[in-house]
Amino acid sequence: xxxxxxxxGSPKTFFEISGRWxxxxxxxxxxMLAGGAAWALLFVPPDYQQxxxxxxxxxxxxxxILAQSGYVMMAGAAAVFLIWRIKLADVAVKCVAPLGASxxxxxxxxxxxxxxxxxxxxxxxxxxxTSTLVxxxxxxxxxxxxxxxxxxxxxxxxxxxxxxxxxxxxPVIKYSVDWWYSLHQPASFSLTEKPxxxxxxxxxxxxxxxxxxLFFFSVWMMRIRNEILVREKNTxxxxxxxxxx
Amino acid sequence: xxxxRMKSHRRNRLLLIVFIVCAxxxxxxxxxxxxxxxxxxxxSPDQIAQGEAPVGKTIRAGGMVQDDSVTRTGEGLGVSFVxxxxxSAQVTVEFEGILPDMFREGQGVIALGQLNSEGVFVAEEVxxxxxxxxxxxxxxxxxxxxxxxxxDTGQKAGYE
Amino acid sequence: MKFESLTAFFYMDGHGIYIWAxxxxxLVILAANVWFPLIARRNIIRAEKSAVxxxxxxxx
Numbered sequence: 001x002x003x004x005x006x007x008x009g010s011p012k013t014f015f016e017i018s019g020r021w022x023x024x025x026x027x028x029x030x031x032m033l034a035g036g037a038a039w040a041l042l043f044v045p046p047d048y049q050q051x052x053x054x055x056x057x058x059x060x061x062x063x064x065i066l067a068q069s070g071y072v073m074m075a076g077a078a079a080v081f082l083i084w085r086i087k088l089a090d091v092a093v094k095c096v097a098p099l100g101a102s103x104x105x106x107x108x109x110x111x112x113x114x115x116x117x118x119x120x121x122x123x124x125x126x127x128x129x130t131s132t133l134v135x136x137x138x139x140x141x142x143x144x145x146x147x148x149x150x151x152x153x154x155x156x157x158x159x160x161x162x163x164x165x166x167x168x169x170x171p172v173i174k175y176s177v178d179w180w181y182s183l184h185q186p187a188s189f190s191l192t193e194k195p196x197x198x199x200x201x202x203x204x205x206x207x208x209x210x211x212x213x214l215f216f217f218s219v220w221m222m223r224i225r226n227e228i229l230v231r232e233k234n235t236x237x238x239x240x241x242x243x244x245x
Numbered sequence: 246x247x248x249x250r251m252k253s254h255r256r257n258r259l260l261l262i263v264f265i266v267c268a269x270x271x272x273x274x275x276x277x278x279x280x281x282x283x284x285x286x287x288x289s290p291d292q293i294a295q296g297e298a299p300v301g302k303t304i305r306a307g308g309m310v311q312d313d314s315v316t317r318t319g320e321g322l323g324v325s326f327v328x329x330x331x332x333s334a335q336v337t338v339e340f341e342g343i344l345p346d347m348f349r350e351g352q353g354v355i356a357l358g359q360l361n362s363e364g365v366f367v368a369e370e371v372x373x374x375x376x377x378x379x380x381x382x383x384x385x386x387x388x389x390x391x392x393x394x395x396x397d398t399g400q401k402a403g404y405e
Numbered sequence: 406m407k408f409e410s411l412t413a414f415f416y417m418d419g420h421g422i423y424i425w426a427x428x429x430x431x432l433v434i435l436a437a438n439v440w441f442p443l444i445a446r447r448n449i450i451r452a453e454k455s456a457v458x459x460x461x462x463x464x465x
Contacts, residue, residue, distance in 0.1 A: 026439070033435070037428065042406055042414075048385030049347055049375060052417040055424050057379070059431045083258045099438060106434045113427040117420050120345030120372045124355075126286040164266055168273045179277075181285040181307060183355055185377040197379035215435065222442035229449050239457060245450050 009086040011228045012237050018221045026218040032211035039204040047201075056114040058205055061189050062212035063107035067135060068170055070100035070216060074142070075167045078160035088224075090156035091231070093163060094146060095223035099216065101139035108132060119183055127176035128184035131169060138166040287355050290334040293366070300360050306336060307355040307374065315350055328354060328366075340368040347373035 007013050040058035047054035074096045081089035111129070112122040123129065142159050149155040177186045188196055189209065195202040232238045251259070277284070287307035288298040298304055308328030315326040322341050329335045338356050348354060348371065358368035380388070408414040415421050 041424075041428070042408070045381035045383075045407060046418075047379045048382045049349075049352070050379075051346075051420060053420040053423055054379055055417075056427045059427060063431070079259075079262055082262055083255050102434050102438060106431060109430055110427045113423050113430075117423050118345075118347055118373065118375060120347075121370075124286060124372070127284050161265065164262060165269045167266055168270045172273070172277070179284075180281075181287050181289065183286055183372060183374055185375055188377045188379070196377045198381065198384060201379055201381070215438075219438045219442065222439075222446070226442055226445050226449055229446075229453070233453050233456075238453075242450065242453055242457065245454065 006086075009084075009088050011088055011091075011232050012235075014088055015225060015228050015241075018225055022218060022221055022225070025214060025221070029211055029214035029218050032207055033215060036204055036208040036211050039207065044201055044204055050118050053114060053117045054201075056110060057188065058208050060107060060110040060114055061205060062209045063103055063110060064132070065189065065209060066212045066216050067100065067104035067107045067132065068173060069213075070096060070103060071135060071138070071163075071166065071170060074100060075163050078163040081156060082160050082164075087156075087231075088228075090160070091224050091227045092220070093142070093156070093159055095227055096220055097139050097142040097146070097159075099220055099223065101136060101143065103212075103216070104132065104136040104139060108136060121183075124183050126182035126184060127180045128173065128182050131173040131176050134169050135166075135173060138162075138169060141166075290328055290330045290336045291332075293336045293360065293364075294334040298360055300362060303357065303359055303369075305355050305357050306338065306360075306366050306368075307353065308334075308336065309353055310348070310350050311335065312350045326350075328356070336364070336366050338366045338368050338371075340371050342369075342371070344371055345373040347375060 008017070036058065040055050044055060044058070046052045074093055077089045077092040077096070080086055081093060108129075111132075116122050142163055145162055146155060146159050149158060176182060177184055189202075189205055197205075229238060287305035290306070290308040292298055293306060298306070306328065308330055311327040311329050315324060317323065318325050318339065319341075322343065323339070324341070324344065325337060325339045327335050327337050338358075340356065340358075353374035353376070355372045355374055356366060356368035357370040357372075358366055360366050415425070417424050
């Protein structure tokens with residue numbers, strides 16, 4: 001396990017393995033996204049109260065899930081970097097921040113668009129919405145800190161610590177709807193609890209959640225590969241790889 | 246990973262990380278406890294009935310629209326309805342304006358407005374709250390039928 | 406199929422504008438997330454190749 005961990009921690013090994021995976025992974029993600037969206041738009045029955053606007057759930061809920069679980073992954077990579085000083089973990093933290101920020105932004109905006117026809121408002125300062133906005137600013141903070149400390153010693157460590165401190169926001173987002181009165185409804189999608197909707201509405205949601213995860217991983221991988229090329233440009237293996245491009 | 250065999254400087258870094266996260270978590274917990282009441286988006290009918298909500302200040306009130314309580318008042322868009330916590334507490338809401346599409350009896354709503362001295366909530370804005378249960382109209386109709394024949398379906402929770 | 410005509414599909418009982426706006430935005434953001442790394446990769450390869458070539462010319 002530890003051996004495997006160290007092997008994958010080498011930029012060269014990661015670059016080789018991810019090179020084989022990136023095209024099939026991204027293709028599968030795009031295929032599932034397109035299929036899931038077509039399913040959600042054409043075949044899912046309307047909701048008894050919301051009507052057709054329930055179709056927005058299929059892009060909003062996976063984005064909201066990924067916004068949070070992307071942060072967990074960023075914090076995990078940050079912890080690995082701080083403890084083992086594996087450089088690839090720092091690359092991972094750097095590359096996931098803009099991706100996470102864009103997905104959080106997507107969750108916020110699709111939520112606002114969904115809120116207008118269902119709640120009657122684009123936005124309220126309730127606990128769930130506000131803590132998700134804080135999540136967005138945490139991602140932005142990690143990006144901003146990195147660009148402010150560009151190429152200074154300790155930039156990786158500073159970003160990693162900021163990412164870890166932000167973890168406290170995650171339970172706040174998750175339990176905000178249980179701890180306080182809010183406008184936002186409790187979770188619609190969970191793998192551990194009985195679905196709160198019939199199977200013909202739940203299954204396409206599952207497809208979309210998996211598709212978003214696959215998409216997230218493949219795009220993250222593409223960014224990491226670019227960053228490796230930049231950081232390792234003076235090594236022989238990168239020069240050899242470039243020679244055949 | 247075996248932490249017992251971890252090199253001591255790595256274990257120290259791990260402990261430091263755990264400490265940082267716990268400290269941040271502790272600080273956040275205290276802050277949230279201090280703010281607790283203010284984070285609630287709305288007052289429940291129970292809180293308003295108990296006199297916990299300020300009179301004459303703009304606040305939000307939330308609850309279920311009671312069945313058969315929606316009545317038109319006056320000529321125009323005036324409407325009055327009762328929100329309850331599905332138990333005993335009830336608050337009358339008066340509103341003049343366009344109600345959201347999802348406003349209906351038995352549905353959760355959140356109203357922004359002021360409580361007047363008679364204990365009536367005068368709303369400027371009404372939002373529809375909905376629960377996390379989704380179903381096709383046919384299923385909802387079937388459930389409704391089952392409910393009328395005395396089967397409890399356990400829907401419409403969230404305001405206890 | 407839950408819709409009888411193409412018009413009904415676009416209109417979605419009046420919710421069409423919200424639904425299509427949300428799906429459109431999702432498409433834009435997801436596409437941008439693929440597009441930017443691809444452009445970055447092309448630029449990196451170009452820049453590093455020309456750097457290698459320059460270094461070789463200097464040696465010659």
